[in-house]
Amino acid sequence: MKIGIADTMFSRINMFAFAEQQLKELNFSGDTERYTVPGIKDLPVACKILFEKFNCDLVIALGMPGKEKIDKTCSHEASLGIQAVQLMTNKHILEVFVHLDEAKNEKQLFEISENRTKKHAINAVKLLEGKTALSDLAGKGIRQGFSNAGEIKNE
Amino acid sequence: MKIGIADTMFSRINMFAFAEQQLKELNFSGDTERYTVPGIKDLPVACKILFEKFNCDLVIALGMPGKEKIDKTCSHEASLGIQAVQLMTNKHILEVFVHLDEAKNEKQLFEISENRTKKHAINAVKLLEGKTALSDLAGKGIRQGFSNAGEIKNE
Amino acid sequence: MKIGIADTMFSRINMFAFAEQQLKELNFSGDTERYTVPGIKDLPVACKILFEKFNCDLVIALGMPGKEKIDKTCSHEASLGIQAVQLMTNKHILEVFVHLDEAKNEKQLFEISENRTKKHAINAVKLLEGKTALSDLAGKGIRQGFSNAGEIKNE
Amino acid sequence: MKIGIADTMFSRINMFAFAEQQLKELNFSGDTERYTVPGIKDLPVACKILFEKFNCDLVIALGMPGKEKIDKTCSHEASLGIQAVQLMTNKHILEVFVHLDEAKNEKQLFEISENRTKKHAINAVKLLEGKTALSDLAGKGIRQGFSNAGEIKNE
């Protein structure tokens, strides 16, 4: 199994390091391939190349959209590209985007980035196991980047 | 006939259970295949895989988008992906999304989720019967999750 | 020639009847095929199936989007799907959407629905005649659902 | 060389006449093909058919979106369809849309329509000459429908 990791120069945090560290902690026995691009809108084609030229089975796409309205549009365009790549390849891309305006300060931004990237690295390995490997966690209000929201049951 | 059911870890309610329960009540004689992913943006490719690798004839996609503006964007991206998968496969995906902000409280959220999922499970079985199996209900203002709006006739 | 007519359970008005009635009044000599789905987001794949499995030459897609913001998003997604189907098949889909909030009351909603559906049924038959069958009406400010806006000429 | 011209019944101005007149003034020696549809959302597939069934080398798509929010959504959907057709055919579509709310009055709307359509008819003929036929005008702040904005040079 091979996991691709695509990251950007635009990001203010080295998110690649979190993914790499988590995969190591999980004793992931497969290979990894990295692809670095300028910004999030360059990620979709990088993911596609990771699948088609580098034979990755799943890609983790790491990005950090900015605060402005134009940044949100860019993020939406990147996400639509990422959707398209998955449908063209029948493979998962776990989109790990941390928005510059979802944290109060740089310290929290760092924490969210670490938490979200690592949790999705765990999800990546589970998804490679099969389509029901995550079913025990379905409907549990699981979050990446923040604490879980939890399950709502019938009262 | 085989119905795929895709669900998410992000959802705060076990919507899969509602779908499974309804199909049982309908004495659906076909098979089902489950696919669990982290969040709604991971659903489209899961649906496509359910069609192409697991030979499903129709998929019910269960998701629970969040309250924030970014969540609405994610939901829109997931929906566009779901549109694309249907057109690539010529098969229906019934999108059962319950938004975290469409209910007043957790109790109502649970009720909407149960109602919408079960009604769409019924629709799923009908759609597999043929293209006019639902025609008796056309133009009747049928709703899932809430009570029906009803038909407007010429006064 | 075969015209497909796709309609929804969500619609509060039996728009199919208007289309059928108009085609009869026009003495349309071809066949029609109906496909009923739960809501507007289920229309695109139904149109595609009407083209590819039921050999329709043109489809009239009848829908009634709701009033809420989420309904407008759904309508946009359905319209993008309908665009995609046309480009995949090189055939026209006349999208007849009547929004629940474009009328003052139920009576007007009924009138708009009847007017728009019937006028588009006429357009459908004309489009099947050829690419310039409607050219005499080009630039005339023709409307469906409301009265025509009329042509603006050089003063 | 063959230029397709697609136009709509919805438009309040006969934009086709402007295009035809300009091509005549340019002594364009090739052929033209017209395709008239009800509204702008019907233009993309008409353009595709002009390319694929009528062998056009470039299409001018003439439309007049309305003033309401829903009209802007329709215009966006039509534009996305026009993008898709170009990428499916590797041919240019010059989108000449005049919005009903970009003019102060009907007289100005007429002037904008004439100006924009004619300038794009000129662009069409130039684009058919080759990929650098317009390079002398690059970066000059050229506008269609209004007067040019002009070039900004280093002070």
Next chain:
Amino acid sequence: MKIGIADTMFSRINMFAFAEQQLKELNFSGDTERYTVPGIKDLPVACKILFEKFNCDLVIALGMPGKEKIDKTCSHEASLGIQAVQLMTNKHILEVFVHLDEAKNEKQLFEISENRTKKHAINAVKLLEGKTALSDLAGKGIRQGFSNAGEIKNE
């Protein structure tokens, strides 16, 4: 290696000159191909033709969206087209868009245009070297058009 450069008549600044100058400064030994179109919505198909008919390995797409709401919609449509072209060709397009409203005055607009175009010309050459050629700069908060935001490290 061949780099395509697509630019527009709409732009108020000769951005092509910046790209050409930077490639020369870098002693880029490959070829370049230029394609000039009227506006940003004409760029995607131009990029696709640069890849498929002129054998470019990467394209730099230069554009200058206007200030109005409609301009932002056009820019979004162009960006989605550029996403699609990349996924259809497995090649990078570096989108260098400078919005007319992101500068305080014409002098600053010129500076942003020069800075952003030149930095992306450098990125273009690096991306052609391979998928990790930019990895040393990943997560460093690199910006084009403005000064870098810098890296956030764990405190």
